[in-house]
Amino acid sequence: MRSLARILSFTRELTPLYVGIVVAAVITSLLTLAVPFITGAATDQIVAGLNGSQTVDTTIEAVLWLAGAFLVVELISTLVSSVGGYWGDVMAARMRTILSTRYFAQLLALPQRYFDNELTGKITSRLNRSITELTQFLNFFANNAFTMLITTVAVLVISAIYWWPLAALLATIFPIYMWLTAKTSVRWQALEKEKNHEVDVAAGRFAEVVAQMPVVKSFVQEPHEHAGFSRHYHRIIGVTRTQSRYWHGMDAWRRAALNLVFFGLYALIFIRTATGEFSVGDMVMLIQLMAMARQPVTSMSYLVDASQRAIAGSTDYFEVMDQRHDRQPDPRILAAIGPVEQTNTTTPTTAASPDASGSPEASPHPAPASGEENASVRAVVGKPSSPRAELEVSDLRALRASAVAGQDGPGSQEAVPAVAFRDVTFGYEDGPDVLRGISFHVGQGEKVALVGESGGGKSTLASLLMGLYPVHSGAVEVFGADVDELPVPVLRAGVAAVFQDPSLFSGTIRENIAYARPDATDEQVRAAARVANADRFVERLEQGYDSLIGERGLKLSGGQKQRIAVARAVLKDAPVLILDEATSSLDTRSERLVQAALDQLMVGRASLIVAHRLSTIAAVDRIVTLRDGQVDEIGAPAELAVSGGIYAELLALQNQGTEAAKKALQQYGIAG
Ligand SMILES: Nc1ncnc2c1ncn2[C@@H]1O[C@H](COP(=O)(O)OP(=O)(O)OP(=O)(O)O)[C@@H](O)[C@H]1O
Numbered sequence: 001m002r003s004l005a006r007i008l009s010f011t012r013e014l015t016p017l018y019v020g021i022v023v024a025a026v027i028t029s030l031l032t033l034a035v036p037f038i039t040g041a042a043t044d045q046i047v048a049g050l051n052g053s054q055t056v057d058t059t060i061e062a063v064l065w066l067a068g069a070f071l072v073v074e075l076i077s078t079l080v081s082s083v084g085g086y087w088g089d090v091m092a093a094r095m096r097t098i099l100s101t102r103y104f105a106q107l108l109a110l111p112q113r114y115f116d117n118e119l120t121g122k123i124t125s126r127l128n129r130s131i132t133e134l135t136q137f138l139n140f141f142a143n144n145a146f147t148m149l150i151t152t153v154a155v156l157v158i159s160a161i162y163w164w165p166l167a168a169l170l171a172t173i174f175p176i177y178m179w180l181t182a183k184t185s186v187r188w189q190a191l192e193k194e195k196n197h198e199v200d201v202a203a204g205r206f207a208e209v210v211a212q213m214p215v216v217k218s219f220v221q222e223p224h225e226h227a228g229f230s231r232h233y234h235r236i237i238g239v240t241r242t243q244s245r246y247w248h249g250m251d252a253w254r255r256a257a258l259n260l261v262f263f264g265l266y267a268l269i270f271i272r273t274a275t276g277e278f279s280v281g282d283m284v285m286l287i288q289l290m291a292m293a294r295q296p297v298t299s300m301s302y303l304v305d306a307s308q309r310a311i312a313g314s315t316d317y318f319e320v321m322d323q324r325h326d327r328q329p330d331p332r333i334l335a336a337i338g339p340v341e342q343t344n345t346t347t348p349t350t351a352a353s354p355d356a357s358g359s360p361e362a363s364p365h366p367a368p369a370s371g372e373e374n375a376s377v378r379a380v381v382g383k384p385s386s387p388r389a390e391l392e393v394s395d396l397r398a399l400r401a402s403a404v405a406g407q408d409g410p411g412s413q414e415a416v417p418a419v420a421f422r423d424v425t426f427g428y429e430d431g432p433d434v435l436r437g438i439s440f441h442v443g444q445g446e447k448v449a450l451v452g453e454s455g456g457g458k459s460t461l462a463s464l465l466m467g468l469y470p471v472h473s474g475a476v477e478v479f480g481a482d483v484d485e486l487p488v489p490v491l492r493a494g495v496a497a498v499f500q501d502p503s504l505f506s507g508t509i510r511e512n513i514a515y516a517r518p519d520a521t522d523e524q525v526r527a528a529a530r531v532a533n534a535d536r537f538v539e540r541l542e543q544g545y546d547s548l549i550g551e552r553g554l555k556l557s558g559g560q561k562q563r564i565a566v567a568r569a570v571l572k573d574a575p576v577l578i579l580d581e582a583t584s585s586l587d588t589r590s591e592r593l594v595q596a597a598l599d600q601l602m603v604g605r606a607s608l609i610v611a612h613r614l615s616t617i618a619a620v621d622r623i624v625t626l627r628d629g630q631v632d633e634i635g636a637p638a639e640l641a642v643s644g645g646i647y648a649e650l651l652a653l654q655n656q657g658t659e660a661a662k663k664a665l666q667q668y669g670i671a672g
Contacts (some may be wrong), residue, residue, distance in 0.1 A: 004307070007134055007314045010339065011098050017091040021142035024084025029147035031077040033154050035070065036292070040285025042066045047280050088143055092135040098338075099131045099317065105336035106321050109329040112468040113429065120201045121207030126320075129196065130313035137310035145303065155293040162278070162286060166268060170290070173261045173297055177254055183300040184250040189308050191243040195236050196312075202232035211552070250300070258297060265290050326471070328487040397611035416480040417441035418576055418606030419465060424474035426464060433472070434460050437627045442606045444575075447619070449611040451646055452626030454669045458610040462578045465608060467491045478576060496574035496605075498598070500581065500612075502565035504553030509538055510545040512553070512564050516572035524571060532567035532597040534560070559594055566597040577607040581616060612669050614654055623647055 008018075042063050049059030107114075107123065146263070152174075160167035209216055209225050216225055266287070273283040321337075419442040427433040434457045442448045450458040463469055464476050467483045476483040483491055496516075506513050513528055522526075525545060529535040537560055541547040553561045569577065579598060611617045618637050625632040625646040633645040634647040640647040650670060651663040 004311055004314055006318060007099075007138075007310075010102075011095055014094055015092055016097075017087050017094070018085045018138075018142055021084050021091060021139075022146050024080050024087065025147045026145050026150060028077050028081045029150045030515075031073050031080070032292070033151065033412060034073050036285045036288035038066050038070050038073070039288060040281040042281075044279055044281030065284040077519050084143065088139045090140050091142070095135045095138065096131055099134065100127065101336065102322065102338045103127050103131075103317070105333050105338075106323070109325045109333045109337060110323055111326040112463070114323055118429070119204030119208065120211075122204035123320075124207065125200045125203035126196075129199075133306070133309045133313035134317070137306040139495050140303070140306055144299055148299055148303075151292055152296045155289050158289055159286065162282065163268075163272065165410070166265060169261060169264050169268070170293060173258060174300075175255045175263075177297050178304070180250060180254045180257070181304045184247060184301075185304055185308050188243060188247055188305070189312065191239050191246070192309065193312070195243070196289070198232045198236050198239070202229055205229060205232075222452045242476055254301065258294070261267040262290065262294070281670040311444060316613065326488055326639060327467070327484065330489040402549040403547065415443065417477075418479060419608060420444070420475075420477040420480075421461070421464075422475045422477065424464065424476060425472045426460065426469065427472065428460075428469070434629055435464075438626075438631055440631060440634050441625045442576075442608055443621075444606055445604055446621045447602055447607045447609060447610045449617045449620040449623045450626065451611060451617060451623055451650070451670075452632075453667055456626045458626065459580060462497065462580065462608060462610060465498055465576070465578060466495055466497065493575040494574050496569040496572045497578040497599070498562075498565050498569050498580065500562040502553060504549060504556075504561055504564060506549065506551045508543075508546050508548055509541075509564060512549065513545075513567045514569055515568050520571055523568075528567040529564075531570045531600045532563045532591045532599075534563035534567050534597070537563075538582075559591070562594045563597050566594065566601055570601055575605055577605045578610075579607060581612040610669075614670060617647065617650075 024340075045054075045059050045062040045066070048054045049056055150225070156167045156171060159170060205225070206229060209229075216222060225654065269278065269283055269286050269290070272278045273280065278286065325334075421438045421440055424435055424438040425433055426435045438461070440448070450461060452458055460469075464471060467476075467486070467488055470484050478486065478491060478494065505515070509529075510522075510525050511518075513525045513534075517524070522545070526535060529538055529545075538545055538547070547555075549555050549564075553564065556564065579602070581598075609616065609620060611620070617623060620637065622634060622636055623640050623641070624634050627646065633640055633643060633647070635643065638646070641651055642648060650665060650668060653664050654670075
């Protein structure tokens with residue numbers, strides 16, 4: 001119930017609508033209560049006319065007035081309930097919007113760790129169910145709960161006025177019905193949970209399959225995927241059978257109890273009418289009143305169920321909303337999440353405050369920078385977070401400028417590297433440490449290649465540099481500032497990544513290139529494409545930069561996708577670059593074009609390269625080799641070529657050119 005109250009407070013801007021719906025429902029139910037009185041009075045008038053106690057004309061006039069009153073009541077009721085219905089629809093749509101957009105904002109603020117453990121389809125399925133059940137329940141509740149209450153109380157009071165045993169008998173049905181419904185609900189909910197689990201798992205797989213259709217097709221696994229999917233839904237049929245059998249069994253008991261009570265009520269009313277204690281009009285009115293009392297009783301079971309489902313939905317919803325945020329997320333995203341208490345999240349204000357943002361002074365691993373640099377770094381990091389992304393990019397630029405100034409300045413004792421790993425140890429969640437005591441740096445404008453066995457932690461180092469995971473110990477620094485303490489938008493605006501999988505979005509080529517800067521001019525987009533060697537193929541397309549590229553760039557070749565991804569990074573113009581090279585997915589010509597694009601991109605930037613080609617490795621300034629999660633060697637290619645370490649070993653393997661050598665190279669993710 002607490003989670004439902006949270007939903008109401010979470011969507012408090014909808015309060016006027018809730019109140020409006022409730023008022024409309026109350027008016028409608030009060031008007032409906034007038035109907036039995038009108039029909040009762042009309043019956044008495046007709047009986048009086050037939051008895052001869054009044055003239056036919058008087059009777060007709062009286063019943064016509066009563067029919068007119070009936071019409072007015074019905075018209076007002078129709079009007080008010082239509083307005084209430086409209087407000088209900090608007091409330092549902094607005095609630096869906098509020099809950100969905102805040103949920104999406106929340107997902108955008110969650111750390112990578114959350115997504116490592118969740119399936120996309122599952123997230124969507126759960127969101128849809130939570131929101132549908134919540135909106136349905138609140139709409140039903142606002143429309144019916146108060147009406148039910150008013151009707152029930154009114155019927156009890158009126159029948160008590162006529163004859164108290166009627167009210168007493170009627171009152172017995174409510175506790176019986178509630179008790180039976182609550183009893184049913186426990187098991188019903190458990191079965192519902194089972195069904196939801198099956199739906200979520202199926203939806204998770206569904207989304208994965210759709211996203212990776214070529215893989216499914218190439219492995220001819222359509223029947224297998226289809227069978228798996230249908231298995232989940234067939235299990236749902238099984239659970240539904242049990243659930244429905246149980247529900248309807250219990251419902252039969254509930255209805256039987258209801259019928260028994262109503263049998264007693266009708267019998268009492270008929271007997272008292274026959275004995276002359278009730279008039280025929282009283283009888284008609286009381287029977288209608290009793291019929292009106294039936295509806296709240298039967299709706300009660302739906303209300304209890306819907307509320308149970310809504311409670312489950314809101315619990316699911318808040319389970320995600322209460323997840324810990326990524327460290328210091330974008331203030332604009334925090335604002336979009338709305339009023340969720342996150343005791344464990346740094347708010348934008350505290351994120352921006354010098355102490356909480358963690359100046360390098362506060363870091364356990366201070367940057368090798370002068371006091372002046374630290375002060376300027378703190379000034380940049382600690383300034384109030386700007387709502388404009390461009391300012392965030394310039395934040396890191398300012399850090400870089402301060403680092404460069406310190407490096408060249410007369411008082412500087414040591415250069416501030418663009419990137420520094422200082423004694424970094426890290427492992428995923430409960431797993432073993434993947435990296436241990438890693439220390440190396442990438443100077444400004446320097447190219448550093450990471451070389452190590454597949455699974456040796458190269459991509460993990462790149463993830464740590466992007467601040468996707470917090471290190472266990474040690475520090476990763478960018479221009480002297482600790483990555484784990486820099487506000488995430490500042491850090492990520494300053495680091496561009498080109499992954500092996502280009503990960504483009506559906507939409508046009510222009511939108512993809514301008515992803516980091518949606519307000520970029522056409523000329524800027526074209527210039528970025530030129531640097532990335534993408535301009536010629538784009539211009540050959542019928543729609544040029546307006547060509548739609550399909551989901552994840554499906555309509556482009558591997559090399560074309562890579563070059564669009566490079567152009568995207570060029571336009572981002574970040575001072576630090578992470579490159580996870582594309583390898584065998586490209587033919588030689590494409591590879592050359594992509595390589596040339598990457599070479600252009602790297603000019604003047606600090607580049608950390610997860611290298612997959614020996615030719616690339618040979619062209620870098622320094623190589624860092626990893627062995628068993630630790631740094632093995634660091635040095636220029638020429639030095640390491642003769643040191644007898646991993647790089648020398650790789651060169652020797654390449655020279656052998658045998659199948660065994662190729663296999664050994666593959667273990668290092670090296671294509672040759
Ligand atoms: N999100 C994750 N959750 C848990 N473990 C992970 C995750 N990502 C990677 N790992 C594990 O961390 C280790 C290092 O992986 P990483 O991807 O960094 O290696 P790599 O050197 O980049 O490999 P490759 O060259 O094959 O891409 C591996 O054992 C991998 O299984």
